[in-house]
Amino acid sequence: MAKKQFKAESKRLLDLMINSIYTNKEIFLRELISNASDAMDKLYYRTLTDNISGLSREDFQIFLSTDKEKNTLTISDNGIGMTKDELEQNLGTICKSGSQLFKNETGEDKNAEDIDIIGQFGVGFYSAFMVAKEVEVISRAFGEEEAYSWTSTGADGYTIREATRDTNGTTIIITLKDDTDDEKYTDYLEEYRIRTLIKKYSDYIRYPIKMTVSTSKLKEGTEDEFEEVTEDEVLNTMSPIWKKNKNEISTEEYNQFYKDNFYDFQDPSLVIHSSTEGAATYNALLFVPSKAPFNYYSKDYEKGLKLYASGVLIMDCCKDLLPDYFSFVKGLVDSSDLSLNISREMLQQDRQLGVIAKHLEKKIKSELLKFQRNNREKYEEFWKQFGMQIKYGVYADFGMNVELLSDLILFESSFEDKYTTLEEYVSRMKEDQKYIYYACGDSVDKIKKLPQAELVMDKGYELLFLTEGVDEFTMKVMRQFQDKEFRSISDDDLDLTSDEDKEAQKKKDEDNKDLFDFMKEALDGKVASVKASTRLKSYPVCLSTEGGISLEMEKVLALQPDADNRVKATKVLEINTDHKIFNTITELYKTDKEKVKTYTDLLYNQALLIEGMPIDDPIAFANSICELM
Numbered sequence: 001m002a003k004k005q006f007k008a009e010s011k012r013l014l015d016l017m018i019n020s021i022y023t024n025k026e027i028f029l030r031e032l033i034s035n036a037s038d039a040m041d042k043l044y045y046r047t048l049t050d051n052i053s054g055l056s057r058e059d060f061q062i063f064l065s066t067d068k069e070k071n072t073l074t075i076s077d078n079g080i081g082m083t084k085d086e087l088e089q090n091l092g093t094i095c096k097s098g099s100q101l102f103k104n105e106t107g108e109d110k111n112a113e114d115i116d117i118i119g120q121f122g123v124g125f126y127s128a129f130m131v132a133k134e135v136e137v138i139s140r141a142f143g144e145e146e147a148y149s150w151t152s153t154g155a156d157g158y159t160i161r162e163a164t165r166d167t168n169g170t171t172i173i174i175t176l177k178d179d180t181d182d183e184k185y186t187d188y189l190e191e192y193r194i195r196t197l198i199k200k201y202s203d204y205i206r207y208p209i210k211m212t213v214s215t216s217k218l219k220e221g222t223e224d225e226f227e228e229v230t231e232d233e234v235l236n237t238m239s240p241i242w243k244k245n246k247n248e249i250s251t252e253e254y255n256q257f258y259k260d261n262f263y264d265f266q267d268p269s270l271v272i273h274s275s276t277e278g279a280a281t282y283n284a285l286l287f288v289p290s291k292a293p294f295n296y297y298s299k300d301y302e303k304g305l306k307l308y309a310s311g312v313l314i315m316d317c318c319k320d321l322l323p324d325y326f327s328f329v330k331g332l333v334d335s336s337d338l339s340l341n342i343s344r345e346m347l348q349q350d351r352q353l354g355v356i357a358k359h360l361e362k363k364i365k366s367e368l369l370k371f372q373r374n375n376r377e378k379y380e381e382f383w384k385q386f387g388m389q390i391k392y393g394v395y396a397d398f399g400m401n402v403e404l405l406s407d408l409i410l411f412e413s414s415f416e417d418k419y420t421t422l423e424e425y426v427s428r429m430k431e432d433q434k435y436i437y438y439a440c441g442d443s444v445d446k447i448k449k450l451p452q453a454e455l456v457m458d459k460g461y462e463l464l465f466l467t468e469g470v471d472e473f474t475m476k477v478m479r480q481f482q483d484k485e486f487r488s489i490s491d492d493d494l495d496l497t498s499d500e501d502k503e504a505q506k507k508k509d510e511d512n513k514d515l516f517d518f519m520k521e522a523l524d525g526k527v528a529s530v531k532a533s534t535r536l537k538s539y540p541v542c543l544s545t546e547g548g549i550s551l552e553m554e555k556v557l558a559l560q561p562d563a564d565n566r567v568k569a570t571k572v573l574e575i576n577t578d579h580k581i582f583n584t585i586t587e588l589y590k591t592d593k594e595k596v597k598t599y600t601d602l603l604y605n606q607a608l609l610i611e612g613m614p615i616d617d618p619i620a621f622a623n624s625i626c627e628l629m
């Protein structure tokens with residue numbers, strides 16, 4: 001029979017896995033048992049929705065057996081099974097996420113050191129090849145007469161042929177690799193080893209995992225004679241962890257459960273376990289990962305929670321349970337309010353589901369707040385991973401969720417150079433301070449060097465450093481916090497200047513009106529006006545803006561793919577009239593107007609550069625400087 005080849009990327013991933021130094025080979029059993037359990041869930045779910053009678057929950061089971069002579073371990077289930085086509089499709093390509101990862105890579109081969117991806121992506125079935133020299137899958141789909149066998153010895157391909165199987169379900173026969181000095185594969189044939197693995201990884205599986213064990217028992221009718229009897233024993237307790245009492249579960253158990261079920265290799269940073277009764281009755285077990293998944297901030301990422309109805313998995317990734325701003329949350333919800341007999345489309349409109357989602361949203365928020373208050377350091381780590389998503393949440397939906405989210409926000413701040421919440425900022429505000437000040441830029445260091453930042457900080461006011469594109473939009477949507485308005489340091493009115501200073505500035509503007517008008521003309525529409533600055537100390541110039549669009553926003557908007565380039569900030573060129581340069585210009589204005597034009601241009605470009613904006617004509621700029629030099 002002709003051997004079929006795995007798809008190209010699958011083959012590479014498989015190769016990598018089989019030959020890896022991955023230490024956690026034992027997880028293969030967990031993966032196969034989860035698949036078996038899923039297959040039974042699928043069938044059970046179908047019996048309910050399609051009204052198939054004659055099958056009940058109790059009929060499902062997973063059976064394990066070993067054969068020491070043949071060196072095989074067999075895992076059998078009576079789930080939904082696979083047709084010939086399904087065998088080909090499901091086992092002919094390695095799980096999508098895994099192969100996609102490889103496509104996304106730069107084309108270089110990954111080596112064994114990067115093997116953590118196995119933990120991350122749960123490559124499922126293929127993990128069997130970490131311990132197997134051959135795998136045979138015999139499967140018969142529910143409702144079909146024929147069974148098929150799929151065999152493979154690894155990366156060199158697989159064969160499919162007809163087979164026999166009495167009932168629907170799948171049997172996986174693993175022929176173990178030969179023992180080596182480092183790895184004793186035959187251990188997986190030992191009863192104690194299998195027991196331990198089931199306890200460790202698969203205890204919560206809701207179907208019995210059975211194995212035939214032999215025990216010595218007192219012979220009936222005797223007092224000291226023993227005999228070996230074999231019997232089927234259920235190895236798992238079958239109670240799902242989320243139904244257990246919180247105080248019966250250790251942190252390790254939660255962490256392990258998370259890692260086993262949500263394709264992560266790191267412990268979660270936060271666990272939320274809650275049960276609710278009343279308007280909605282459900283158990284939820286939620287996790288916040290400690291690192292954002294590699295595709296988190298891309299279109300490929302899918303949010304959602306597993307959804308169980310009275311213990312039966314009815315949906316693997318239910319989007320409607322999570323708002324976008326909490327899309328990083330992983331976990332599951334199990335509710336007895338949901339009808340099993342419900343199609344996925346109907347589920348979307350289910351009122352009960354909406355109630356649960358609302359509850360969860362509140363719960364997640366309050367748990368995150370607790371997290372922020374009780375474990376600030378870890379919360380800051382969380383914020384670095386997922387804060388951007390929450391800020392998008394503030395900005396999205398026209399600010400509908402400001403109230404819900406604003407307490408969760410952290411910004412870097414000039415106060416001890418730490419992260420701060422808005423509440424903390426307000427609590428530290430000076431008596432005479434009217435606004436919450438912020439400044440935008442690429443990095444905290446760059447912001448600190450902005451001329452306008454100097455002034456605010458010199459006044460002793462705290463300054464928030466906004467370094468992400470979304471930040472300023474978030475501010476604009478929030479507008480205020482606890483009745484304190486936000487003010488960007490480049491806004492035209494900062495309320496930092498005394499009335500006298502303002503008078504003085506006005507006078508300067510009047511005195512220099514001709515010159516400023518001339519400079520404005522020279523800039524040919526690039527600025528709305530040129531004026532004397534009240535905010536500059538050591539720098540000669542800066543740019544400020546009038547109206548709603550700031551320089552930072554102009555920058556961010558210009559990056560949008562569908563950028564409407566007409567959206568520009570209304571810029572004002574502010575001149576430090578106490579600066580030497582200003583004297584030079586005033587003198588030149590009397591003698592050499594052409595030169596004033598050149599200088600104006602240079603100053604304007606300088607101001608752009610300080611703000612991190614691109615200049616229109618870098619070559620002309622460079623030439624002008626050379627000429628002067």
Ligand code: ADP
Nearest residue numbers: 035036039079081082090095123124125126170
């Ligand atoms: P995943 O479980 O992440 O989808 P796997 O590689 O473990 O990836 O399995 C691929 C697919 O093969 C599964 O999605 C399922 O459709 C099918 N499959 C695996 N094991 C079984 C089984 N015991 N019974 C029925 N189908 C199975």
